[in-house]
Amino acid sequence: NKVLVLHGPNLNLLGTRQPEVYGHQTLEDINNDLYQAAAVGGWEISCRQSNHEGELIDLIQAARLDGTAAIIINPAAYTHTSVAILDALNAFDGKVIEVHLSNVHQRESFRHHSYVSLRADGVIAGLGSQGYRAALKAVMAE
Ligand code: DQA
Numbered sequence: 001n002k003v004l005v006l007h008g009p010n011l012n013l014l015g016t017r018q019p020e021v022y023g024h025q026t027l028e029d030i031n032n033d034l035y036q037a038a039a040v041g042g043w044e045i046s047c048r049q050s051n052h053e054g055e056l057i058d059l060i061q062a063a064r065l066d067g068t069a070a071i072i073i074n075p076a077a078y079t080h081t082s083v084a085i086l087d088a089l090n091a092f093d094g095k096v097i098e099v100h101l102s103n104v105h106q107r108e109s110f111r112h113h114s115y116v117s118l119r120a121d122g123v124i125a126g127l128g129s130q131g132y133r134a135a136l137k138a139v140m141a142e
Contacts, residue, residue, distance in 0.1 A: 001042070002068045003139050005034060005132065006056055007049035008076030014101075022101050023128045030129045034136055041140040053078055053085065060088040070095040070139040072132060079104075079114045086115040095142065097135040100125040 007027060010017060015026035031047040038045035050056050056078070063071055071092060078085050079100070089096050096119055103126030104111040117123055122138060124131040 001140075002044040002046075002066070003038065003070045003072060003136065004059065004063045004068045005031070005045065005047040005136075006059060006071060006073040006075070007047070008056060008074055008078050009051040009053075011074060011076055012049050012051065025129045030132055033129070034132055037133060037136055038140070041136075043136075043140055045136075053082055057084055057088045060085070060092055063094070064092050068092075068094060069142070070097065072097045072099060072135045072139065073116065074099045074101070074132075075114075075116050079116050080110055082115055086119055089116065089119040095139060096120045097138060098123045099131045099135050101128050101131065102126060 011027055014022055014030070015024055027049060034047060035045055048059055050059070060071065071089070071094065073096065075082065075085055098114065098116050098120040105125065122135070124135055127134065
C-alpha cells in the first residue's frame, strides 16, 4: 500500500513563511512525522514538494502507474487557479484528500474556491500540520 503526499508552491518555506498563518513546523518536520506514521501503519509513503505546476502534474501522472492508492495534496495557491491539476487528479483512480494548513474559508474570498475540491474525496482545512496526519489516518483506514 502506497500513498503520495504532494506539497505545492511556497510550502518549502514553512516554518519561516507567515508562521502566524502556517505554523512554526518546517516541511521536513511535517514529512518526518508522516513517514513515521506511515511506517507504523505499514504503508509506503513518498512526500514531494514543488513550486512548479507541471512538476506536480508529472508526479500525479506517475502515481497512476506505480500502484499509488491515494494522494494527499496541499496544492497551495494552485488550489485556486489550476484546472490542469484538477484534470490530472481526475485521471487518477485512487483516493484524493485535499489538505490546507490554514482555514481558507476564513481568509480572502479568492481562497474560498478550490478546483481540486471538485475531485477530492475529502477536504481538511485549518488544522495546521495535524491535517496531514488526519488525512493519512483516513487513507490507512481504507
Ligand atoms: C494553503 C492555502 C492557500 O490559499 C495558499 O495559497 C497556500 C497554502 C494552506 O495550506 O493553507 O499557499 O494551501
